[in-house]
Amino acid sequence: MSNSSFSQTQGFSAEPSFKSYEEIKKDKEEKMDDLAGEPVKLNEAHDTWISETVTLAVHHHQSERGDLPAHFAFFLMGSAGRQEQAKFSDQDHGIVFEGTDDEHQDYFLGLGAEIREGMAIVGYPRCEGLVMASHKRWCHGVEGWKKQVDGWIEADEWGPFRHLLTFIDARTLVGEDELLEEVKEHVFEQAGRGDVLKRLSENTAYLHKGLNAFGQLLPEEKGQYAGSMHIKDVGFFPYVHALRLLAIYEGIHASSTIERIRQVSEKHSYVKGKDVHFKNLLELRASFSKKQHAYEDVHYVPVQQLSKTQKSELKSALKEGKHLFQHTKKIMESGDF
Incomplete structure (x- = not known):
């Protein structure tokens, strides 16, 4: 040929x-x-x-x-x-x-x-x-x-x-x-086997804390990004990790987190509507694109520069992501599929 x-x-x-x-x-x-x-x-x-x-x-x-x-x-x-x-x-x-x-x-x-x-x-x-x-x-x-x-x-x-x-x-x-x-x-x-899913879930156990007990945002305290929040670890990853595990469980080959949410929510009601919060995170990060000049910059958002609406949306996204992640881990590690 x-x-x-x-x-x-x-x-x-x-x-x-x-x-x-x-x-x-x-x-x-x-x-x-x-x-x-x-x-x-x-x-x-x-x-x-x-x-x-x-x-x-x-x-x-x-x-x-x-x-x-x-x-x-x-x-x-x-x-x-x-x-x-x-x-x-x-x-x-x-x-x-x-x-x-x-x-x-x-x-x-x-x-x-x-x-x-x-x-x-x-x-x-x-x-x-x-x-x-x-x-x-x-x-x-x-x-x-x-x-x-x-x-x-x-x-x-x-x-x-x-x-x-x-x-x-x-x-x-x-x-x-x-x-x-x-x-x-x-x-x-x-x-997709239950024993493997349980082990995979245990290997995605660490969840960064983005809100304190009073519901206030927790930005970095020291270093170059002091005053900014690591939106990748705190915001995106709870959704990414939870939806990846659910995709494996349901045999969903879609790679996009948003598409996974849409497909998974048909069988898991607690996932419904989470795509809105994930989209808000993507748009929040994008809104600071003109201030991003290097690879590490895209992982942070300056908390003090957020509008009242942005802060509210970020807090909601973090709360919903934490609930999604913890509930998914509970399902995967209980073996009650």
Whole structure:
């Protein structure tokens, strides 16, 4: 099969839309300020920039290593997988391909490295935890992925469970989604067992405190972000963690927290309406986009600069998130499914 026809079957054009990673970076920088305040449009743009980067990376890699040897899916995880990225976002991605690791892993690890470097140029910092397709842990054939997932579950340890929870948020951006879906079917079948769900819940036990006993907001007291609240840990994570566990339990493959809320609430009434609070958190973070100049900035909101309405919405979101998280943990750890 020729380069052109093989590429087209995986959603690639014969030629990339951009000639260089620097051109994609320029496009990103020129459009970011207009998009950063609108979470939905911003995440659609992130998808476009990353997809263009991957397309260009495939083009470069094929010119150096030859034709793609098999169909593959490039997928995103973390906030990118859930479509909850802020103005600044690092890399969290992987690859699943047809065939065995012995046959094709070396080729796709090389592609993963090209993607990693391309994304870094475009403005997505490399993941410090190495959750990238250039690392063997995150680049396998379908059966290789299944074997690794089984190993994570059998290990019954915090580290492997963390990898498993990260993978649950995977979403195909480029390539053959059927490959990722086959692995996800296996993951949900294995992770959906009551004993595994209980252990996964126990491994997502820590909840940062955002309100004191009097219902007042608790910002950071020291350091660069004194007076600001870590909205990622305190606000987003209770929703993200709870809905991920419920998605595993219900076999829901959607990666977006908001979509998970919509689907899960059909069977769990206590989840209904939580999407409103989660959207408020996304919009609150986006409202400070013009004051966010580095990756860490997007995780904080300055409490004293919040309007009365924003403070009220934030308090409600924190209370509802805490209730959602604690109730979900109680269900998962009781074994009363």
